[in-house]
Amino acid sequence: MNTILQPNPIQLSAVALDKTYRKGPEEVNVLKGVNMDVRKGEFLSIIGRSGSGKSTLLHLLGLLDSPDIGEIRLEGKRIDHLPARTRDQLRNRVFGFVFQFYHLLPELNVLENVLSPLMIRHSTWEYWKRRRELQDLAREMIAQVGLEHRIRHRPSQMSGGELQRAAIARSLVAEPEILLADEPTGNLDVDTGKGIIELLSRLNSERQLTIMMVTHDEAIAQRAQRIVRLNKGQIENIRERAAS
Amino acid sequence: MYKSLLCQRYLRTRFIALASIISVMLGVATMIVVNSVMSGFSSQMRDRIHGLLADVVIESHSYDGVADPELQIRIAEEVAGDYIQAVTPTVEVYGMLNFNFAGQWITKPVTIIGIEPEGKAKVGPLRSFLDSYNPVCEDKKVIRPSLRPSEEQPNWELSQDANEYRHEKIDRQKWYQEQLAALKSSEEIIPVDHQVLEPDAPLASEDPFAGSPIKTNEASSDDPYALMDGRIYVGAGLVSYPYRDPESGKMKTMMMARPGDDVKISTVTAGRPPAHAAFQATIVDVFKSGMTEYDSSLIFCNLEELQEVRGMISPATGKTAITSLHIKLKDYEQAETVVERLKAAFPPDQFVVKTWEQKQGPLLAAVEVESAILNVLLFLIIAVAGFGILAIFYMIVVEKTRDIGILKALGASSNGIMSIFLSYGLSLGVVGSGVGVILGLLFVHYINEIEDWITFLTGRKVFDETIYYFPEIPTAVHPSMVLSVALGAMLIAVLASVFPARRAAQMHPVESLRRD
Numbered sequence: 033m034n035t036i037l038q039p040n041p042i043q044l045s046a047v048a049l050d051k052t053y054r055k056g057p058e059e060v061n062v063l064k065g066v067n068m069d070v071r072k073g074e075f076l077s078i079i080g081r082s083g084s085g086k087s088t089l090l091h092l093l094g095l096l097d098s099p100d101i102g103e104i105r106l107e108g109k110r111i112d113h114l115p116a117r118t119r120d121q122l123r124n125r126v127f128g129f130v131f132q133f134y135h136l137l138p139e140l141n142v143l144e145n146v147l148s149p150l151m152i153r154h155s156t157w158e159y160w161k162r163r164r165e166l167q168d169l170a171r172e173m174i175a176q177v178g179l180e181h182r183i184r185h186r187p188s189q190m191s192g193g194e195l196q197r198a199a200i201a202r203s204l205v206a207e208p209e210i211l212l213a214d215e216p217t218g219n220l221d222v223d224t225g226k227g228i229i230e231l232l233s234r235l236n237s238e239r240q241l242t243i244m245m246v247t248h249d250e251a252i253a254q255r256a257q258r259i260v261r262l263n264k265g266q267i268e269n270i271r272e273r274a275a276s
Numbered sequence: 277m278y279k280s281l282l283c284q285r286y287l288r289t290r291f292i293a294l295a296s297i298i299s300v301m302l303g304v305a306t307m308i309v310v311n312s313v314m315s316g317f318s319s320q321m322r323d324r325i326h327g328l329l330a331d332v333v334i335e336s337h338s339y340d341g342v343a344d345p346e347l348q349i350r351i352a353e354e355v356a357g358d359y360i361q362a363v364t365p366t367v368e369v370y371g372m373l374n375f376n377f378a379g380q381w382i383t384k385p386v387t388i389i390g391i392e393p394e395g396k397a398k399v400g401p402l403r404s405f406l407d408s409y410n411p412v413c414e415d416k417k418v419i420r421p422s423l424r425p426s427e428e429q430p431n432w433e434l435s436q437d438a439n440e441y442r443h444e445k446i447d448r449q450k451w452y453q454e455q456l457a458a459l460k461s462s463e464e465i466i467p468v469d470h471q472v473l474e475p476d477a478p479l480a481s482e483d484p485f486a487g488s489p490i491k492t493n494e495a496s497s498d499d500p501y502a503l504m505d506g507r508i509y510v511g512a513g514l515v516s517y518p519y520r521d522p523e524s525g526k527m528k529t530m531m532m533a534r535p536g537d538d539v540k541i542s543t544v545t546a547g548r549p550p551a552h553a554a555f556q557a558t559i560v561d562v563f564k565s566g567m568t569e570y571d572s573s574l575i576f577c578n579l580e581e582l583q584e585v586r587g588m589i590s591p592a593t594g595k596t597a598i599t600s601l602h603i604k605l606k607d608y609e610q611a612e613t614v615v616e617r618l619k620a621a622f623p624p625d626q627f628v629v630k631t632w633e634q635k636q637g638p639l640l641a642a643v644e645v646e647s648a649i650l651n652v653l654l655f656l657i658i659a660v661a662g663f664g665i666l667a668i669f670y671m672i673v674v675e676k677t678r679d680i681g682i683l684k685a686l687g688a689s690s691n692g693i694m695s696i697f698l699s700y701g702l703s704l705g706v707v708g709s710g711v712g713v714i715l716g717l718l719f720v721h722y723i724n725e726i727e728d729w730i731t732f733l734t735g736r737k738v739f740d741e742t743i744y745y746f747p748e749i750p751t752a753v754h755p756s757m758v759l760s761v762a763l764g765a766m767l768i769a770v771l772a773s774v775f776p777a778r779r780a781a782q783m784h785p786v787e788s789l790r791r792d
Contacts (some may be wrong), residue, residue: 097786116690123685140282155277213377
C-alpha cells in the first residue's frame with residue numbers, strides 16, 4: 033500500500049510584510065515585502081546579519097509589533113489587525129517567546145516566573161481555584177527543562193543556561209502552538225547553547241511544537257528543518273535542511 | 277493574580293516606596309492630630325458658650341424688659357411645652373463693676389445678668405463653671421479641692437472658705453480702723469503724697485461712691501459680717517490677672533477680689549429716662565467659663581436685687597419685669613422647630629428668639645472657616661506626598677520598562693499593566709494611611725504625655741493651663757474625620773499613580789524589551 037505523505041498545513045504566514053522604523057530624522061526600512069509560510073510542527077530558523085530584520089520579523093509574527101504594510105495570518109486568518117485585547121490573548125495562548133536575554137521577572141522566583149503566563153491568562157479567582165493544578169503543570173515544565181532544584185531561586189541566583197531553561201519552561205507552560213525564539217543561545221557559551229538547542233529540538237519532535245528561531249549562528253541554524261536567510265529586509269533564500 | 281503578586285513584590289523590594297509611605301503617613305497623622313485638637317478646642321468652646329447661654333434664648337429688644345415673667349413662661353410652654361425641659365427668667369443690662377485692690381479703686385465695664393441660680397442650673401451646667409464646685413489644679417495636681425459638694429444647688433450663700441475669709445477680712449479692717457481712729461485722735465495725719473500732689477483731690481483709696489446714692493443693706497446692719505443684699509458670681513477675668521512667678525517662672529493668677537469681698541456695681545434704671553443706679557454686692561463665687569470674652573465681662577447677679585435696683589418691680593402690683601428667658605430643650609435637635617413656634621408667639625417688634633448657635637453665629641462661623649482653611653493647608657501636605665509618589669512611581673516605571681515589555685509579550689493587557697501600578701499606588705496609600713491613622717490616634721491619645729515630655733526636654737511649658745483654662749489639651753476624634761482623611765490620602769496616592777501607570781500601559785512591548 034502506498035502512503036502519500038501530506039505536508040503539514042500552513043500555520044503562520046507573513047504576507048508582503050513591510051516595516052519602517054524612525055531613528056531620529058532617519059527612516060530605516062527594516063522589512064521590505066517579506067512573504068513567508070510556517071508549517072505546523074516545523075522547526076524553522078531565520079538567519080541573517082545584524083540589522084537584516086530577523087528579530088523584527090519574529091516580533092511581527094508574534095504580534096509584539098504591527099506591520100506598516102502586509103498581513104500576518106494564523107491558520108489562514110488575518111490576526112495583525114485584531115483589537116489589542118485579542119492580540120494580547122493570542123500572545124498568551126498561541127505564542128510562546130524565548131529571548132536572548134531570558135527576560136525573566138527579577139522579583140519572582142523560577143516557579144512564579146513559569147506560572148506568570150497562566151496568571152495572566154486566568155482571573156485571580158479562577159487562578160486561586162486551580163492553583164494546585166496550575167502549579168503542578170509549572171513544576172512539570174520546570175522538571176522537563178531540568179530545573180527542579182532551582183524552583184524557589186530568583187533569576188539573580190542562577191546561571192545563563194539555567195535562566196534560558198527557565199524562560200523556555202515559561203514559554204511552554206501555557207501550551208503554545210508556536211514557539212518564537214529570538215537568539216536563544218546568543219548569550220550562552222557553546223556547550224550551554226548546544227544544550228538549549230537540544231532541548232528545543234526535543235520539544236519540536238516530541239510535542240510537534242512549531243518553532244521559529246532567530247539566530248546569526250550558521251551552525252545552530254542548521255539544526256532547523258528549514259532555514260530562511262534574510263538580507264537587508266528581504267528573504268534572500270529558503271533552504272530545506274538535508275536529511276541526515 | 278500577577279498584578280497583586282507583582283504589586284506586593286514591588287512593595288517589598290522597592291525601599292524607595294517607603295519614602296512615599298512615610299510622607300503619606302506623616303500627612304495623615306498630622307491631619308488627624310491637628311483636626312482632633314482643633315475639634316477638641318472647638319467642642320469645648322461650644323460647650324462653654326452653650327453652657328453659659330441656653331439652648332434657646334428669648335430676649336426683649338429693650339433693656340427695660342417686659343413685665344410678668346410668669347406670663348411669658350406660660351406662653352413659651354403653651355407653644356412649645358412638649359420640647360421644653362426648663363425655663364428661667366433673666367435680666368441683662370450693662371453696668372460698671374468697682375472694687376478696691378491694693379489701695380486703689382478698679383472700675384470695669386460689665387454685663388450684669390440677673391439669674392435665679394437654681395433655675396439657671398437647670399438650663400445649663402452652671403456648677404461646672406463656678407470655682408467653688410471645682411478643684412484647682414496645677415501641673416495636673418490638685419492644689420485646692422472643691423469647696424462645695426457637687427450635690428449642693430448653686431445659691432447665693434458663701435462657701436465655708438469664703439465665709440472664713442470674709443470674717444477675717446472684716447476683723448482686720450475693724451482693727452485697722454480702730455488703730456487709725458486712735459492715731460487720729462492723738463494727731464492729724466495727712467499722707468505725704470496727698471499733701472504734695474493735689475491737696476484737694478480725693479485719695480485713690482477713698483470710696484468714689486462716698487456721697488453718691490448707693491443701695492446698701494436694708495436690714496442686719498447690726499451684723500458686721502452680714503452679706504450685702506446684692507450677690508454676684510463674677511467672671512474670673514474681671515477680678516484676676518496672670519503673672520509670671522519670679523521664683524518658679526510659672527504663670528500664676530493674681531486675684532484682685534475673691535468670694536467674700538464686697539464690690540460696688542453701678543448700672544441704669546429701667547425707667548425713662550434711665551437714671552444711675554448703684555448697689556453693693558458680695559462676691560459669692562468666681563466663674564470660669566474658659567471663654568475670655570465672657571470671663572472678663574460677665575457678672576451673674578441675684579435676679580431680685582437687680583430688678584429692685586433697676587426699678588423693675590412694680591410698686592403697685594409687685595409684678596416684676598425681665599429682659600430674657602433662657603430655655604433648655606429636651607432634645608436640641610428640635611431647636612429650629614421650637615424657635616419657629618416661639619417666634620410666632622412672641623411678637624418680633626418686642627422679642628428676638630434665637631438658638632445659642634444663632635446668637636453666636638459669627639464666632640462659630642469664624643471657627644468653622646478657620647478649621648476649613650487649616651484642613652485645606654494640611655491636605656496640601658498629603659498632596660505634596662502625592663507628588664512624591666508620582667516622582668517615585670515614574671522612576672519605578674522607567675526602571676521596570678523591560679519587565680513591562682516581558683509582561684506584554686506574555687499577553688498582559690495594557691489595562692493589566694496599568695492596574696499593577698494603580699494597585700501599587702493604592703497599596704502605598706492604604707499602608708501609609710493605615711500607619712498614619714494608628715500613629716495619629718496614638719499621638720492624640722498620649723498628647724498630654726507627649727506635651728509633658730516636650731516640656732521636660734525644652735524646659736518650657738507648651739500648653740499652659742493658666743492661658744487656656746484647660747487642665748489638659750482637649751481632643752475630640754470623630755471617626756468620620758479619620759475616615760475621610762484616610763480615604764483622601766488613599767485617593768491622592770491613587771491619583772498620583774495614574775500618570776506613571778498610564779505611561780507604563782502605553783509602552784510599546786518591543787521598545788520596552790530593547791531597553792537596557
